[in-house]
Structure formats: structure tokens, C-alpha cells
Amino acid sequence: MNRNSNVYTIVYAAVMVVLVAAVLAFTALWLRPTQEDNIRIEKQRQILSSINVASTAKDAEQLYKDYITDSYVVNSKGEKVAGDAFYIVVKEEVAKPEAERILPVFVATVNGSKKYILPLYGMGLWGPIWGYIAVDANGDTVYGAVFAHQGETAGLGAEITKAKFADQFHGKNLFYNGKFASIAVLKVGAKADHQDSVDAISGGTITSQGVSKMLFDCLQPYANFLSSLK
Amino acid sequence: MSEKNKEIFLGPLSKNNPVIVQVLGICSALAVTAQMEPALVMSLSLTAVLAFASVIISLMRNTIPNRIRIIVQLVVIAALVIIVDQILKAFAYEVSKLLSVYVGLIITNCILMGRLEAFALGNKPWPAFLDGVGNGIGYSIILLIIAFFRELLGSGTLFGHQVIPQICYDWGYENNGLMILPPMALIVAGCIIWVQRAKNPEMQED
Numbered sequence: 265m266n267r268n269s270n271v272y273t274i275v276y277a278a279v280m281v282v283l284v285a286a287v288l289a290f291t292a293l294w295l296r297p298t299q300e301d302n303i304r305i306e307k308q309r310q311i312l313s314s315i316n317v318a319s320t321a322k323d324a325e326q327l328y329k330d331y332i333t334d335s336y337v338v339n340s341k342g343e344k345v346a347g348d349a350f351y352i353v354v355k356e357e358v359a360k361p362e363a364e365r366i367l368p369v370f371v372a373t374v375n376g377s378k379k380y381i382l383p384l385y386g387m388g389l390w391g392p393i394w395g396y397i398a399v400d401a402n403g404d405t406v407y408g409a410v411f412a413h414q415g416e417t418a419g420l421g422a423e424i425t426k427a428k429f430a431d432q433f434h435g436k437n438l439f440y441n442g443k444f445a446s447i448a449v450l451k452v453g454a455k456a457d458h459q460d461s462v463d464a465i466s467g468g469t470i471t472s473q474g475v476s477k478m479l480f481d482c483l484q485p486y487a488n489f490l491s492s493l494k
Numbered sequence: 495m496s497e498k499n500k501e502i503f504l505g506p507l508s509k510n511n512p513v514i515v516q517v518l519g520i521c522s523a524l525a526v527t528a529q530m531e532p533a534l535v536m537s538l539s540l541t542a543v544l545a546f547a548s549v550i551i552s553l554m555r556n557t558i559p560n561r562i563r564i565i566v567q568l569v570v571i572a573a574l575v576i577i578v579d580q581i582l583k584a585f586a587y588e589v590s591k592l593l594s595v596y597v598g599l600i601i602t603n604c605i606l607m608g609r610l611e612a613f614a615l616g617n618k619p620w621p622a623f624l625d626g627v628g629n630g631i632g633y634s635i636i637l638l639i640i641a642f643f644r645e646l647l648g649s650g651t652l653f654g655h656q657v658i659p660q661i662c663y664d665w666g667y668e669n670n671g672l673m674i675l676p677p678m679a680l681i682v683a684g685c686i687i688w689v690q691r692a693k694n695p696e697m698q699e700d
Contacts, residue, residue, distance in 0.1 A: 267557070267558075267559050267560065268559060268560060268561065272559055273559040273561060273562055276557070276558075276559050276562070276566075277559075277562060277565070277566075280566065280569060281569070284569055284570075284573045287573060287577075288573060288576055288577070291576075291577050291580050291581075292580060295580050295581065295583070295584040298584035298585070299580070299583045299584045299587075302583065302584065302587040306587065321587075321588075
């Protein structure tokens with residue numbers, strides 16, 4: 265057999281590619297359910313940590329059932345619309361005009377009082393950042409927050425995932441004099457007029473600004489919904 | 495194990511180390527060594543891929559058309575890397591998030607192509623397997639040494655556990671933030687090369 269002939273080369277390449285494709289397709293199909301579970305559990309754990317409930321990969325599902333008592337979807341007028349809140353892709357919603365956006369709301373019951381958990385999605389320095397913010401039953405005071413990122417610089421922008429940063433949001437107000445104002449992330453020591461603020465990460469300026477913008481962009485459409493809770 | 499096979503296996507651990515002697519695979523060594531855990535998983539992944547790829551290429555070596563041999567090698571490597579990536583996503587999700595794109599980048603790791611082209615293509619499966627494992631371990635040792643110093647000095651932890659006691663911080667000790675940044679991996683690698691050359695005078699160039 266002439267190993268350098270064109271026919272041999274082409275047949276060899278074709279057979280190899282088909283074989284490899286079959287192996288990869290099999291692996292992907294076989295592992296997909298486990299991978300999807302992981303992604304779902306990851307999301308449940310993040311939602312739980314916005315109400316300061318620590319979970320592990322094992323107990324997340326049970327804790328989620330215990331704490332998250334309801335979830336629904338609203339539009340920017342604050343009216344309930346059809347849809348499954350858990351499976352709404354926030355990334356796609358953020359890209360739409362405000363009037364067309366559908367907004368997931370997760371309702372948690374912590375020690376008998378209701379908390380409303382709202383998802384966030386925005387851009388940091390190197391890639392997307394996201395998170396969840398839990399708001400008290402008055403629709404104004406923040407109960408807790410959690411942030412995550414894809415590829416922010418370790419030790420700098422990536423610090424937004426640390427409790428030290430996220431815990432600052434506890435007790436801040438989203439409304440100022442009855443108007444939606446969001447929460448600003450500002451350089452340490454700076455104070456904003458007409459809105460609450462938290463300290464930025466030193467050395468993570470762009471990521472911090474990203475968090476600030478994400479909070480405004482993602483929470484602004486909820487303004488009517490949050491006002492209706494008062 | 496014969497003398498020759500022993501040399502094939504042990505050579506890459508020191509005198510012929512892929513990272514610090516041949517200076518291959520440096521890119522991932524810089525990227526995943528801020529902490530021990532991702533460095534360890536990256537090492538295991540690369541060793542597994544390299545060992546399997548070497549055996550597969552070695553088994554195929556008498557059938558591979560010469561003109562497309564690089565492509566065949568790449569297809570084998572890419573398929574194995576994707577399988578490893580999928581397995582990590584299913585069974586070690588937290589770690590796969592830490593490694594993110596770097597698992598995929600094993601495909602372009604110079605050690606793989608280098609060993610397949612230079613060794614597996616011309617040797618029987620067993621020596622090829624030893625060569626793959628040897629080079630994988632040689633890569634792993636360096637990665638773990640770099641990660642040890644970067645995590646210890648940069649975060650005060652090892653495998654995520656606090657090892658520098660709180661009392662040191664109370665007395666004014668600070669973690670060195672520079673250690674977390676990629677350039678320090680290069681400097682630590684440089685120090686390892688320095689130590690190794692100092693111990694092996696025959697490796698010193700004039």
C-alpha cells in the first residue's frame with residue numbers, strides 16, 4: 265500500500281474524522297445531563313448566597329427548595345407575565361430595549377420575611393460579570409448581594425466575588441426620595457449625591473465601574489415592580 | 495523496565511525537563527499557577543492527554559500518511575482534550591471553571607506536539623507511553639513548584655487552606671500581591687532554572 269498516494273491520504277483523513285466525531289458525540293451526549301445539573305446547582309448556589317445562605321454542591325438543591333418559595337416573571341411595568349424565571353437568560357434580556365424585557369424575580373422566605381432576588385448581568389474588564397441582589401420586602405433596602413465573573417484579574421477585579429465587597433451592599437437603599445437611584449460603586453472615601461454608594465475594589469477600577477453600571481442597567485427596569493411592593 | 499526505558503521515563507524529570515530545559519509549555523505554566531489546585535488538575539489533565547496521545551499516535555505510526563501527519567496528531571490531541579474538558583465539566587465543575595480556557599489550550603501546548611512528532615511517531619507504544627508520562631510528570635513538577643511559591647507568598651494559603659497563621663498578619667506581614675500576577679511565574683521558573691543549572695555544571699553554557 266502506498267502511504268503517500270492521494271487516495272490513501274484522503275480516505276485516511278475521512279475515516280479518522282468520522283471516527284473522532286462519533287467518539288466526541290458519544291462523550292458529549294453521555295456527560296450532558298451531569299453537566300447541566302452542575303450548571304443548575306451553580307445557579308441555585310449563587311441565588312442562595314445572595315440571601316447569605318451558604319451551600320455545598322450536595323445540599324444546594326434541598327436548601328433552594330427550602331428557601332426559594334416562589335419565582336415569577338414581570339415586565340418593566342411591574343406586571344406579572346408568563347415564563348419560568350429560572351431559565352430566563354439574563355444576558356439576552358439585558359440586550360433588549362427596556363419595554364420588551366422580561367424580568368425574573370425569585371422570592372425567598374428568610375425567617376418569615378420575604379426577600380426579592382433579582383439577577384444582574386454586565387461587563388467587567390475582560391468579560392462578563394453577573395450576580396444576584398436580594399431586596400427586602402419594602403422593595404428598597406438591599407438584604408444581600410453576590411457577584412461572579414468569568415475572567416477578571418485575580419486579586420484585583422476578581423475580588424468582587426469576595427464577601428468583603430458584596431457585604432457592603434447590605435442595608436443600602438435602591439431608591440432616593442422615592443425615585444430609583446441604584447447604588448454606585450465609588451472610589452474608597454468618595455460619596456455620591458442623591459444615591460447610596462459602596463467602596464470600589466482598589467486596582468479593579470474598570471470592574472468596579474462595570475458593577476456600578478450593571479446594577480443600574482439591570483435594576484432600572486424593576487423600578488415599577490419594586491415601587492409596587494411598598 | 496530496561497535501562498533505555500528508564501532513561502526515557504526519568505530523563506524528562508530533570509536533565510531533559512520540558513519546561514525548564516526545553517522551555518516548552520511555558521504559557522500554561524504562567525496562567526494556572528496562581529494556586530495549587532488548578533495547577534494540579536492542569537498537570538493531571540496534561541499528563542493524561544500526553545500519555546494517551548503518545549500511545550495512540552505510536553499505534554497509528556505505521557499507517558499515518560506522511561504529508562498529513564501533523565494534522566493527524568492535532569486531531570488526536572484535540573479529541574482527547576475535548577474529552578478531558580467534558581469530563582472535568584461533569585465531575586469537577588469548580589475546577590473546570592478555574593481552568594476555564596486553559597484546558598482547551600492544552601491542544602496548542604508545545605510539549606504535546608513536540609513529543610508526538612519527536613518520539614511517539616518513531617517508537618513502539620510502551621516506550622511512547624513512558625515518554626508521555628515522563629514528560630507529563632516533568633511538566634507537573636515544575637507547575638506545582640511554581641504554584642507552591644505563588645500561592646504561599648501571594649495568598650498565604652496552600653490548596654486553599656490558610657497556612658500562614660493570623661498572628662503574622664497581626665504583626666504586619668502582608669501577602670505579596672505581585673506573586674498572583676503572571677510575570678512572577680516566569681521569575682519563579684527562572685529561579686528553578688538557575689538552581690538546576692547550578693547543580694548540573696554540564697548544562698551550563700559559556
